[in-house]
Amino acid sequence: MLRFILKRLLSLGLSLIAASVVIFFAxxxxxxxxxxxxxxxxxxxxxxxxxxxxxxxDQGLLPRYWLWxxxxxxGDFGISYTYRVxxxxxxxxxxxxxxxxxxxxxxxxxxxxxxxxxxAASRRGTWADWLVMGGTQLGIAxxxxxxxxxxxxxxAIKYRLFSAGGFPGWEDPFLAIKALTMPAFVLALPQASIxxxxxxxxxxxxxxxxxxxxxxxxxxxxxxxxxxxxLRNAMIPVLTILGLQFSFLLAGAIIIEKIxxxxxxxxxxxxxxxxxxxxxxESVVMLLVFAVIIVTFIVDITYxxxxxxxxxxx
Amino acid sequence: MTLLEINALTLxxxxxxxxxxxxxxxxxGRITAVIGESGSGKSMTAYCVNQLLPRGAVxxxxxxxxxxxxxxxxxxxxxxxxxxxxxxxxxxxLSALNPVQTIGAxxxxxxLIHRAAKKPEAMRIAxxxxxxxxxxxxxxxxxxxxxxxxxxxRQRVVIAMAIALRPKLLIADEPTTALDVTTQAQIMAxxxxxxxxxxxxxxxxxxxxxxxxxxxxxxVIMQTGxxxxxxxxxxxxxxxxxPYTKALFKASSHVPERAARPADTPILEVxxxxxxxxxxxxxxxxxxxxxxxVSGVSFTLSKGESLGLVGESxxxxxxxxxxILGLEAIQGGSISINGVAVTAGHAVPxxxxxNMQVVFxxxxxxxxxxxxxxxxxxxxxxxxxxxxKGAARQAAITHALEAVGMQxxxxxKYIHEFxxxxRQRIAIARALIIKPELIILDxxxxxxxxxxxxxxxxxxxxxQSRLGLSYLFxxxxxxxxRAITDRVLVMKAGQIVENxxxxxxxxxxxHPYTQALLAAAPKLEEMIK
Numbered sequence: 064m065l066r067f068i069l070k071r072l073l074s075l076g077l078s079l080i081a082a083s084v085v086i087f088f089a090x091x092x093x094x095x096x097x098x099x100x101x102x103x104x105x106x107x108x109x110x111x112x113x114x115x116x117x118x119x120x121d122q123g124l125l126p127r128y129w130l131w132x133x134x135x136x137x138g139d140f141g142i143s144y145t146y147r148v149x150x151x152x153x154x155x156x157x158x159x160x161x162x163x164x165x166x167x168x169x170x171x172x173x174x175x176x177x178x179x180x181x182x183a184a185s186r187r188g189t190w191a192d193w194l195v196m197g198g199t200q201l202g203i204a205x206x207x208x209x210x211x212x213x214x215x216x217x218x219a220i221k222y223r224l225f226s227a228g229g230f231p232g233w234e235d236p237f238l239a240i241k242a243l244t245m246p247a248f249v250l251a252l253p254q255a256s257i258x259x260x261x262x263x264x265x266x267x268x269x270x271x272x273x274x275x276x277x278x279x280x281x282x283x284x285x286x287x288x289x290x291x292x293x294l295r296n297a298m299i300p301v302l303t304i305l306g307l308q309f310s311f312l313l314a315g316a317i318i319i320e321k322i323x324x325x326x327x328x329x330x331x332x333x334x335x336x337x338x339x340x341x342x343x344x345e346s347v348v349m350l351l352v353f354a355v356i357i358v359t360f361i362v363d364i365t366y367x368x369x370x371x372x373x374x375x376x377x
Numbered sequence: 378m379t380l381l382e383i384n385a386l387t388l389x390x391x392x393x394x395x396x397x398x399x400x401x402x403x404x405x406g407r408i409t410a411v412i413g414e415s416g417s418g419k420s421m422t423a424y425c426v427n428q429l430l431p432r433g434a435v436x437x438x439x440x441x442x443x444x445x446x447x448x449x450x451x452x453x454x455x456x457x458x459x460x461x462x463x464x465x466x467x468x469x470x471l472s473a474l475n476p477v478q479t480i481g482a483x484x485x486x487x488x489l490i491h492r493a494a495k496k497p498e499a500m501r502i503a504x505x506x507x508x509x510x511x512x513x514x515x516x517x518x519x520x521x522x523x524x525x526x527x528x529x530x531r532q533r534v535v536i537a538m539a540i541a542l543r544p545k546l547l548i549a550d551e552p553t554t555a556l557d558v559t560t561q562a563q564i565m566a567x568x569x570x571x572x573x574x575x576x577x578x579x580x581x582x583x584x585x586x587x588x589x590x591x592x593x594x595x596x597v598i599m600q601t602g603x604x605x606x607x608x609x610x611x612x613x614x615x616x617x618x619x620p621y622t623k624a625l626f627k628a629s630s631h632v633p634e635r636a637a638r639p640a641d642t643p644i645l646e647v648x649x650x651x652x653x654x655x656x657x658x659x660x661x662x663x664x665x666x667x668x669x670x671v672s673g674v675s676f677t678l679s680k681g682e683s684l685g686l687v688g689e690s691x692x693x694x695x696x697x698x699x700x701i702l703g704l705e706a707i708q709g710g711s712i713s714i715n716g717v718a719v720t721a722g723h724a725v726p727x728x729x730x731x732n733m734q735v736v737f738x739x740x741x742x743x744x745x746x747x748x749x750x751x752x753x754x755x756x757x758x759x760x761x762x763x764x765x766k767g768a769a770r771q772a773a774i775t776h777a778l779e780a781v782g783m784q785x786x787x788x789x790k791y792i793h794e795f796x797x798x799x800r801q802r803i804a805i806a807r808a809l810i811i812k813p814e815l816i817i818l819d820x821x822x823x824x825x826x827x828x829x830x831x832x833x834x835x836x837x838x839x840x841q842s843r844l845g846l847s848y849l850f851x852x853x854x855x856x857x858x859r860a861i862t863d864r865v866l867v868m869k870a871g872q873i874v875e876n877x878x879x880x881x882x883x884x885x886x887x888h889p890y891t892q893a894l895l896a897a898a899p900k901l902e903e904m905i906k
Contacts (some may be wrong), residue, residue, distance in 0.1 A: 272472060273467060273469055274473055274474055274475040276429060276467070277465075277467060277473045277474065277475075277535070277538070278475070278486075279429055279459065280427060280429060280459055280460065280463075280464070280465035280539075281459065281460035281486060281487045281490055281538060282456050282457065282458075282459040282460030282461060282487070282490045282491055283456070283460075283486075284452070284453075284456050287490070291486070295477050296476070296477055369477060370476065370477050371476075371522045371524070372476060372477075372522070372524045
């Protein structure tokens with residue numbers, strides 16, 4: 064097992080290096096001179112050149128890559144071209160909105176999906192199964208911004224249970240969580256629908272396995288066999304989907320962030336792209352890649368914990 | 378004392394009647410064997426006993442176990458009996474165990490479910506039971522996982538789970554069908570020993586008369602949901618009455634009439650063949666280790682000859698087959714087909730590949746279910762430079778289907794519309810369509826019922842004498858190999874350990890491994906005498 068973890072760590076490191084190279088050079092290829100953009104079209108060539116050398120843009124590609132990467136490692140993400148403040152500071156404020164929001168949504172999604180997925184699988188073909196299948200179909204089909212608007216007009220405007228948007232900061236954790244509740248729920252609905260369906264089909268596959276019959280022959284009740292033998296075996300596809308969903312939720316919540324006026328990573332990266340603030344884009348994308356690779360690593364380790372057959376394979 | 382008595386048992390699933398008026402009994406300390414072909418209802422009879430029936434199944438009649446009628450008990454009561462008083466062993470040891478739990482936990486589970494002991498005591502019972510079934514402490518610690526064990530060892534774990542609480546009745550549903558002959562003999566001996574030691578009754582379900590003949594006290598023959606004949610084993614063997622029983626016995630030891638005489642010209646010559654597999658690296662920089670699956674194998678197959686290849690799973694016989702077919706590269710030696718040699722590093726040319734075709738074991742898995750039979754049968758045409766088109770193609774398909782006893786109209790159907798035996802005929806038609814000289818039969822009759830198997834063997838013999846085909850016949854079933862081959866190769870750990878005329882090898886095996894194989898094989902004919 065230790066050997067397995069070490070191997071996964073090695074591949075994690077290699078993925079990070081590969082990702083940093085790809086991101087850096089991809090962004091370099093995009094046309095447009097940030098110095099020219101920052102100073103406006105009326106600036107003199109001298110002023111632009113001065114700014115370019117100040118930002119290090121006049122150096123070669125490799126030194127600049129090295130500067131960027133070594134900065135990243137030390138937590139120095141560079142200075143935003145647009146706002147002239149350290150990117151690290153900008154990101155820090157945003158991460159503490161986006162990360163809790165993603166985790167919150169993921170938690171809600173799991174809490175909704177597991178019970179109803181298990182219910183649908185164990186009552187296959189009954190009205191409960193039909194209800195779950197129909198409901199999750201709707202949950203996937205309806206766009207979540209529509210859910211968001213519905214939630215705002217009902218829960219915020221009509222019943223005044225939640226505020227319609229904005230984020231008060233973490234000084235009062237209760238208020239912060241309350242502000243994130245509606246967006247997290249809206250984000251969780253389609254994810255939970257997908258997860259519940261995956262849970263159901265994975266569980267159905269497992270329920271028809273021979274070892275389930277063995278468990279019943281030992282004297283397990285239907286429910287006992289499901290809890291002790293089926294659930295763990297059905298976890299692999301569910302974990303895969305969970306990992307993918309977390310990565311998506313971290314930066315893919317841009318529409319929801321806009322609707323609820325949340326200062327998250329998604330809206331920041333959107334603004335940075337329109338302003339050609341490449342250093343911000345680069346750093347945030349790298350951060351997201353880092354998060355995704357860490358999540359993949361955790362999912363891989365969990366696979367091996369769940370299924371001993373995967374421990375031997377690198 | 379009668380432990381289990383089944384009286385006038387009927388079973389219906391939806392509109393289909395699966396069992397009609399089945400009656401049989403199992404005595405404590407005795408073995409009752411139920412024999413039948415697929416669809417005879419033998420497994421369903423077993424599942425009626427512990428009431429593990431498919432959804433929608435309705436049983437009638439009586440299943441009296443230990444004084445109670447299992448059909449009237451409610452589910453909680455049944456859960457108490459299952460595992461504690463009735464143990465069960467299944468056909469597929471590979472899938473009958475939970476892959477994510479240790480063998481110790483799974484054996485102890487039987488004890489824990491029935492609250493017969495606390496956890497440490499349950500683990501101690503698990504250890505003791507595993508020792509009893511021949512999985513000793515040193516080699517098989519409780520924290521082993523099923524995937525770390527061989528098929529025979531897994532079946533021992535399944536047996537340990539079933540007998541952990543020393544049940545009164547053990548049901549074994551085809552317990553050795555998925556295993557090699559020597560393993561099969563060991564598992565049967567183990568079951569017999571446990572019956573004697575624990576005074577347990579055993580209801581043994583099997584399709585193989587040979588396997589049960591040596592151990593059963595009582596034999597029940599079933600056909601299409603009915604018991605056609607039953608009695609003490611010796612009586613059944615001496616005075617069988619029912620025509621189906623007689624047919625079953627005859628088919629089990631069927632020897633097809635073979636008219637073909639092998640010529641002296643070789644069609645296939647294998648010289649010093651080597652096939653290595655690369656294993657996963659153990660260190661980052663060192664060379665990856667290799668496993669030699671086929672190690673210096675040489676043999677010759679003449680035109681019109683049937684050559685048998687026997688050996689246990691993992692001996693390399695399937696690897697050898699794939700190498701001959703050109704499906705895998707070889708690392709040494711040569712394969713000559715009609716005198717044209719292929720050596721390591723070279724692919725088998727198309728012109729040679731069209732001289733040979735293959736028929737695989739699984740009549741269900743070896744066809745694409747979305748294609749019509751005409752397309753399936755015509756698949757080998759891709760080996761021809763100028764495949765027939767239009768009417769000529771249709772004529773070739775019809776011809777191939779008729780050669781194996783199917784009809785032209787079958788070419789418009791899908792594969793799920795056919796039975797296992799018919800599918801195997803279609804597989805043979807597919808092999809025949811480009812008129813190859815050599816057909817490799819890889820366990821081609823192993824998955825078939827004995828009566829169907831006899832028909833397919835007859836068909837193969839007839840095709841051989843009519844078309845002058847050569848066969849390489851790979852099987853773990855020694856009886857079948859003896860019936861249809863001229864010569865036999867015995868393979869062990871990647872090498873040919875014995876090679877000679879079939880009758881000579883079966884009568885006077887010289888290599889100890891061949892002797893062990895033959896000793897383990899069930900001998901039905903001797904039982905009848």
